[in-house]
Every structure is written in C-alpha cells, then in structure tokens.
Amino acid sequence: MHDAHPYSYYATPSVPGAAPRSRTITVTGQGILYVKPDTVTITLGIRTEHTNALEALSSNSKRVNAMIQALEAIGIHKEEIDTISFSIYPKYTYTNNIAVLAGYEVEHLFEITVKDVKTVGMIYEAAVTNGANIARELQFKLAHEQPYYQQALALAVKNAQEKAIVLARTLSLPLHDTPIELKEQTISSIHPSPQPRTTVLAASAAPPIQTQDVTITAIVHAVFTY
Incomplete structure (x- = not known):
C-alpha cells in the first residue's frame, strides 16, 4: 500500500559569506490500531398509531414499560437507557387536496448503552x-480511547x-535521528459510520450482530536535520 502522506527534502545551496543554514527532511508519520469495541450504543424505539391521541399515547407507554422491564431483566440498568426523543403528531389523508385528520402517531426513542x-x-x-x-443507530465504541491513542501516537x-532514515540512507545523508520539530495532527478515533435511517423491526428475534x-x-x- 502506498503512503498517502508526502515528505519533503530541502537542501539549501551555500552562499559565499552567508551563515550556514540547517538542511532538513520533513516527513509525516502515521500510526493505526484496530481495536475490538467494548461498548455499543443502540437506538431503539416504539411507534404507535391510533385515531385518538390519548389512545396512541397509552398504547405507546404500555409497550415502552414492557420493553424497559424486559431489558432490565437481562441485565441492562436504568441509567443505561436514555430517552433521546419523544413526539406526538397528527397524521392526515388527502382527498381532492383536502387534508383530513386520520389519527395520531406517537414515537418514543431510546439510546441504550x-x-x-x-x-x-x-x-x-x-x-x-x-x-x-x-x-436506528448502532455504534461500536471504546469506553477509554486514550491509552490506545497513545499507542497509535508512539x-x-x-x-x-x-x-526519515530511509530517505537519508537513499541519499547518503548523515541524518540526526532525533527530530528538531514534531507536531501532532489533530485526529481521533474513526468509528464505523452509524446508519441514520429508521428500520422497522419485525416481531421476531433480531439477526446476530457482527462487531x-x-x-x-x-x-x-x-x-x-542532516
């Protein structure tokens, strides 16, 4: 695989009477680690519909309570279940460009850690x-990224x-292997991209999830310098 990061080699010609200038090689170094995640955040929710807003809300609340109790029964704690959105909005049908109220939809979304x-x-x-x-979103994460980032930085x-050593050897230059300047580029972990699109789940067991x-x-x- 070719390195996508450029390097620079500067050789300043000598000028009679001028003070000597340092000659430098500038390179970009990259460190990458692939780490198995130890935390996952899942976005799940319940959507209910009814011609009556109160009935839609009541149905949604019952199903939410049942879902939370089931999650707690398999070891998910309450503090790991957070509401991220809640909405009630009307639904309309259109006849001859005239809107007719058809009912109400209630949606309650949770993020589960x-x-x-x-x-x-x-x-x-x-x-x-x-x-x-x-x-909705399923994201794989690390609870503590910093130790891994430090390894990647090294x-x-x-x-x-x-x-720098390869370049110097190739050009027969007497390289000083300690850099005179070292800058860290601001970059952090790259997580697998979440899927923002809503998926409606069937009333059956979900397929196995590959991390x-x-x-x-x-x-x-x-x-x-050299």
Missing part, C-alpha cells in the same frame, strides 16, 4: 419481543523516524 458487545443480539430480541418496532513517531473494529489513528509531522 451496552457494556458487553456479545449481548447486542439478545437485547434486540428482548426489545422486539416486548414492543420495540424501530431501530507508532506514528516511529513511522516518521523510519521514513466492527474501532480504528484509532494518530498522525505526526516531523522535521529532521
């Missing part, structure tokens, strides 16, 4: 069996140093 990624499929199954009919520095690695990337820019 899962500490054991192996239980994701079981959580979907419990939620769907007890009333959930909407699934790899990036080493990568920059290795590049995706979390990619931790660090980039540095280094300047070496």
Whole structure:
C-alpha cells in the first residue's frame, strides 16, 4: 500500500559569506490500531398509531414499560437507557387536496448503552419481543480511547523516524535521528459510520450482530536535520 502522506527534502545551496543554514527532511508519520469495541450504543424505539391521541399515547407507554422491564431483566440498568426523543403528531389523508385528520402517531426513542458487545443480539430480541418496532443507530465504541491513542501516537513517531532514515540512507545523508520539530495532527478515533435511517423491526428475534473494529489513528509531522 502506498503512503498517502508526502515528505519533503530541502537542501539549501551555500552562499559565499552567508551563515550556514540547517538542511532538513520533513516527513509525516502515521500510526493505526484496530481495536475490538467494548461498548455499543443502540437506538431503539416504539411507534404507535391510533385515531385518538390519548389512545396512541397509552398504547405507546404500555409497550415502552414492557420493553424497559424486559431489558432490565437481562441485565441492562436504568441509567443505561436514555430517552433521546419523544413526539406526538397528527397524521392526515388527502382527498381532492383536502387534508383530513386520520389519527395520531406517537414515537418514543431510546439510546441504550451496552457494556458487553456479545449481548447486542439478545437485547434486540428482548426489545422486539416486548414492543420495540424501530431501530436506528448502532455504534461500536471504546469506553477509554486514550491509552490506545497513545499507542497509535508512539507508532506514528516511529513511522516518521523510519521514513526519515530511509530517505537519508537513499541519499547518503548523515541524518540526526532525533527530530528538531514534531507536531501532532489533530485526529481521533474513526468509528464505523452509524446508519441514520429508521428500520422497522419485525416481531421476531433480531439477526446476530457482527462487531466492527474501532480504528484509532494518530498522525505526526516531523522535521529532521542532516
């Protein structure tokens, strides 16, 4: 795989009477780690409809309570279940461009934080069996990213140093292998992209969920002299 990051080599010609200037090689180093996630956030919800707003709300509340109780029964704590949106809105049908109120729709969405990624499929199954009919974002995360980022940062520095050494050897330059300048590029973990589109769940067990690695990337820019 070709390196997408450029390097620079500067050789300043000598000028009679001028003070000597340092000659430098500038490189970009990159460190990447692929880490198994230890946390998953799931967005699940319940949507109900009725011609009467109160009935739609009552039905939704009953199903929400049943879903939460089922999740708690399999080990999900209350503090790991957060409401992220709640809405009640009318639904209309149109006849000859005239809007006619057909009923009301209630939607209640929750974000569920899962500490054991192996239980994701079981959580979907419990939620769907007890009333959930909407699934949205599913994100794999790390509870503590910093130690992994520090490892990636160390790899990036080493990568920059290795590049500079290769360039110097190729050009027969007496490289000083400690950089005179080192800058960290602002970058953090890259998570698998969530799927924002709503999915309506069937009233059956959810399929097995395959985990995706979390990619931790660090980039540095280094300047070496020779």
